Amino acid sequence: MGTIGFVGAGNIGEPMVERLLAAGHAVRVYARRAEVRDRLRAAGADLVDRVRYVAACEVVVSCLYDDAQVLDVLPEVVREMKASTVLVSHTTGRPETLTRLAPMGKAAIVDAAFSGTAEAVRAGRLTVYLGGEPEPVETAREVVSAYADPVVMTGARGSALRVKLLNNLLFAAISQVTLRGLKAGRAMGIEESALLDALAVGSGGSSAGRYITARGGSERYVAAVTPFLRKDLAACRETAAELGTDLAKLLAAACDGPMNLDNFENGVIR
Template identity: 75%
Template sequence: MPTVGFLGAGQIGEPMVERLLAAGHRVRLYVRRAEVRERLPTAQIVAEPADVAASDVVVSCLHDDAQMLDVLPGVVAAMGARTVLVSHTTGRPDTLDRLSAYAPEGHAAIVDAAFSGTADAVRAGRLTVYLGGDPEHVATARQVVAAYADTVLTTGRRGSALRVKLLNNLLFAAIAQLTLGGVEAGKALGIEESALLEALAVSSGGSTAGRYITARGGAEPFVASVTPYLRKDLEACEEVAARAGLDLSTLLAAARGGPIRLGRPSPSETELLHEDHH
């Protein structure tokens, strides 16, 4: 089995490491928080991020582009010619190109591996992962992500998986806004939130967004949990579309118009999410 270096053992990353260890992979783990190290005693803890580069595959589950550009250049520079970097971060495809330039030969083996699902899906081994990159690198990445994903889709060249994920999250945000608007309308009509969500779950107006709202315990905790992530993803999607000369104004208006306030993330929210992904 490939040895795996891992960065970003946060809410999603930690159960990924658990699944990798359970599948029999040797895992070199860089993590700052002592409590995470204690929960993963069979992982080989390393002192610096670049130390994970001495692996067959390096898996990165960092929060955003800024964190990737802060942490990963030294990792890419230390990677061997046959080491593959698998990036789970939802961000801008050109960030991967910028990272590749840090490789000794000027071209690193990088696979973008954006995913759809929750920490519970990781623990159950039922995550959905999209893989974009050279076929041989994608094949290597598939061996590793199979430890926690049961649906692995190849999307094309490097960067294509991120574009798929950004469009997915754009549509998810729009559908979530509409569903939350329906929940508010239901309350005004005297319908309990839980009753409406239960009905939608088995009716034509239901959606994955509706199921997520129910799983989170209702509209309020759902909004609190998804807002900072959707903010950064919509910002990235808007930028990628602008560079491609693509007009997404209608979809972006639907995604930003509703109970979820999807402006730019505040500095405090960004810092909290960065800490969680270490």
């Protein structure tokens, strides 16, 4: 495979670039922060000062934060990409955003929503969902396999984002229940760390419990994940409304708990 372009070298994107370089790929990166550029240049990446300069690459990977960044940054890239190239979008957001992006150019677009942390990327164990046409999806699979395992094919473009939004909706609900359980444990005189250790090997355990432990407890966990879950639940609510799907009960479960998730960025739960 030729040079891979990369946009969005943040907390998750930077280790993705590192894994791509370690796998032997040539990587051309557009990054805004000077310290990130310096680290990735030292690691062997080719740094460019204009985002459109990544468009000449055979594959462009985008790991931008949200839909607003996608629509702000990527049109300039998509307009200059060739029909034979592939854009792999890791952003968790609305499938409709990629639908708006696609007519701006000729490149194939694959939605590649992921589940996991920067530590999972560094270990090569990030979970990535891929949605799109078979040939571009296979190209995307070859690229993301540098940092992802498993890679799950979900169907047509947009399906990976819908899977991820539902995943995060369920994760938010489970997180709220787990946080309530930890609060109940403290009221019953049980140390939070002791209860988390017990849940880790018990039937009441979950990925939420593991993440709370990894973050160092409920307070740090809530501070870290609330902005991301609020953003993703807003996208989930909007996507469900566009599809005519009733998610009211699931959204209510996701918002009922210690995390303040009902104050969405783009409105409140209805």
